[in-house]
Amino acid sequence: MGAESDLNRYRPRNDRPSPDAVVIRRTLAEIEPVSDQATAYFYALLFLHNPQLRDMFPAAMDAQRDRLFGALLVAAEHIDDTVTLTDYLCNLGRGHRKYGTRSDHYPAVGECLMLSLERYATSTWGPEAEAAWVRAYTAISQIMIDAAAEDELRAPPWWFAEIVSHERRTSEVAVVTVRTDQPYPYRAGQYASIETPWWPRVWRYYSFASSPRSDGLLSFHVKAVPAGWVSRALVHRARRGDVIKLGPPAGSMTVDHNSSRGLLCVGGSTGIAPIKALVQDVAQHGVRRQVEVFFGANRDSDLYDLDSFLELERRLPWLSVRPVVAQYATRGFPGQLPEAVREFGPWGDFDGYLSGPPQMIRKSMDALVSSGIPAERIRHDFLGTLVASGK
Numbered sequence: 001m002g003a004e005s006d007l008n009r010y011r012p013r014n015d016r017p018s019p020d021a022v023v024i025r026r027t028l029a030e031i032e033p034v035s036d037q038a039t040a041y042f043y044a045l046l047f048l049h050n051p052q053l054r055d056m057f058p059a060a061m062d063a064q065r066d067r068l069f070g071a072l073l074v075a076a077e078h079i080d081d082t083v084t085l086t087d088y089l090c091n092l093g094r095g096h097r098k099y100g101t102r103s104d105h106y107p108a109v110g111e112c113l114m115l116s117l118e119r120y121a122t123s124t125w126g127p128e129a130e131a132a133w134v135r136a137y138t139a140i141s142q143i144m145i146d147a148a149a150e151d152e153l154r155a156p157p158w159w160f161a162e163i164v165s166h167e168r169r170t171s172e173v174a175v176v177t178v179r180t181d182q183p184y185p186y187r188a189g190q191y192a193s194i195e196t197p198w199w200p201r202v203w204r205y206y207s208f209a210s211s212p213r214s215d216g217l218l219s220f221h222v223k224a225v226p227a228g229w230v231s232r233a234l235v236h237r238a239r240r241g242d243v244i245k246l247g248p249p250a251g252s253m254t255v256d257h258n259s260s261r262g263l264l265c266v267g268g269s270t271g272i273a274p275i276k277a278l279v280q281d282v283a284q285h286g287v288r289r290q291v292e293v294f295f296g297a298n299r300d301s302d303l304y305d306l307d308s309f310l311e312l313e314r315r316l317p318w319l320s321v322r323p324v325v326a327q328y329a330t331r332g333f334p335g336q337l338p339e340a341v342r343e344f345g346p347w348g349d350f351d352g353y354l355s356g357p358p359q360m361i362r363k364s365m366d367a368l369v370s371s372g373i374p375a376e377r378i379r380h381d382f383l384g385t386l387v388a389s390g391k
């Protein structure tokens, strides 16, 4: 891919940020306090100059509007982190096929991005900043375009999936199992975006809660969150027989089967879903590796999948499961996940897998590093994606 080599210019030397990254971060710092206005301006310009693009976005833009703009800013912010960025952008490019995005749409988006930055980053904008942003956007968009073109040769833009079971575990959490219209290839630990019939063009990410099954069924754990259009529909409205759409699989929180180390898995609330898939993946792989699961919740009643994990623990001698409850604990360990994980360390012989709210992941990352796991052996989903997931 041509643009991937373009990204080489951003590879930090001696851990210092590249000159373009320094300039880009200056712009980002300036627009951060006015990001709502910059976002609104970006979409107003985009639809004014390109009315044909309007139908690719949801009817009501208030909940959705910062997705594209936000994703571009996240990508620019991480321009020096070429490995993570390339993975993120390839997923983003593939994922944009379901909106009907074509390669000739990218210049229009880039132009509106530059105009919005110019308007809201008045003191840091100038020829140098513009040149850095144009270079970054060119590299970013080319990776997305190439990934989409490659994906077109082998996969549909989305899959239809019929709900075959809908199980309410708590007043806010449901386990939803679906059957896709065509085979759906994915790996344990990955996630996909979902669109429901009730909110057209509004897509949200959910992790698969099982490793690939012989019957082809897929499961998701969904928590209805306040103002969460898709999550509330999936928990409170969806029934057996309803048909939803799935975007392509994404994510690199997958088991490294070349490693013989144990797996330390930390899952908060519905973040336990991909951890369950990882445990099944290790079991299917047949190599006995020690797997330690910490399942965090705010209250006992939020441990909605603990019984099923305890059943797995009874069957699998290499698996150990520890519930951690933040408030009024009567089951498991009282407190927050990161502290519990630290207390049971050191974990130097393990690989780390983290899944849950972004703040939990950040703090658990620190806890794992201070308990002996090098950062490069800790996997979690890209935080930029997570901030926009699950709603």
Ligand SMILES: NC(=O)C1=CN([C@@H]2O[C@H](COP(=O)(O)OP(=O)(O)OC[C@H]3O[C@@H](n4cnc5c(N)ncnc54)[C@H](O)[C@@H]3O)[C@@H](O)[C@H]2O)C=CC1
Pocket: 191, 206, 207, 223, 267, 268, 269, 270, 271, 272, 273, 274, 295, 296, 297, 298, 302, 324, 326, 335, 336, 337, 338, 354, 355, 356, 357, 358, 359, 360, 363, 381, 386, 389, 390
């Ligand atoms: N692949 C992934 O990483 C997945 C992530 N999720 C995310 O999981 C989240 C679930 O949200 P909720 O149910 O509202 O979570 P929650 O508020 O119920 O918290 C879950 C766990 O995280 C801990 N936690 C929360 N904030 C923390 C902080 N600041 N420091 C330390 N620990 C903290 C809690 O103590 C609890 O153990 C959503 O943000 C969803 O997007 C869900 C599925 C998969």
